[in-house]
Amino acid sequence: xxxxxxxxxxxxxxxxxxxxxxxxxxxxxxxxxxxxxxxxxxxxxxxxxxxxxxxxxxxxxxxxxxxxxxxxxxxxxxxxxxxxxxxxxxxxxxxxxxxxxxxxxxxxxxxxxxxxxxxxxxxxxxxxxxxxxxxxxxxxxxxxxxxxxxxxxxxxxxxxxxxxxxxxxx
Numbered sequence: 001x002x003x004x005x006x007x008x009x010x011x012x013x014x015x016x017x018x019x020x021x022x023x024x025x026x027x028x029x030x031x032x033x034x035x036x037x038x039x040x041x042x043x044x045x046x047x048x049x050x051x052x053x054x055x056x057x058x059x060x061x062x063x064x065x066x067x068x069x070x071x072x073x074x075x076x077x078x079x080x081x082x083x084x085x086x087x088x089x090x091x092x093x094x095x096x097x098x099x100x101x102x103x104x105x106x107x108x109x110x111x112x113x114x115x116x117x118x119x120x121x122x123x124x125x126x127x128x129x130x131x132x133x134x135x136x137x138x139x140x141x142x143x144x145x146x147x148x149x150x151x152x153x154x155x156x157x158x159x160x161x162x163x164x165x166x167x168x169x170x
Contacts, residue, residue: 022075022138025049025064027056029084055087073098075134077105082117089126099126102134103163115163 026048028037037048049060065071074092076085076099085106092099101121108114122128135150144150 023068025056025061027051027058027061027084029054053087054083055091056084057088057091071097073100075100075102077102079106080108080113081106082108082110082113086117086121089121090124093125100129100134101126102131103128104130118163 024046026037026046028034028048028050030052031048031050047060049056049058049064051058074097076088078085085101089099089101099121101118103118106114106118108117118128132154135153139147139150141147
């Protein structure tokens, strides 16, 4: 999520959310021209890997994944769905990873591009999920130490991200 995309990305301010207990990896597409990661993500303490490829599977990210013990599951959110999310998903699936795309936490300048990309990614073997589903699956129990914090995030219903009409037509 970079500054130059802010005016053109559908639901931009509603995408940023922290995920519990998962080491995040941040990439930035051509930060010289598109700007840094937006402050709403509170990713200032993370290393943002600059890239020009649409996939995030660049050498520094590969090394970071290796250092994390080669995880078998990836949860993706970000922009642009039809480019960076799609290319990253295909690369991760090719490596045999299970890929979960947080459908209400990915976006694009074009909703047509976003919706067709999500459909294609689903057909390719990625799992589509929602922010609420991911958060609840991560805490797994109302007794989890962070459940109350997560519950506060879920009190307000998610905004319409134009996905309901799309998926009801499938």
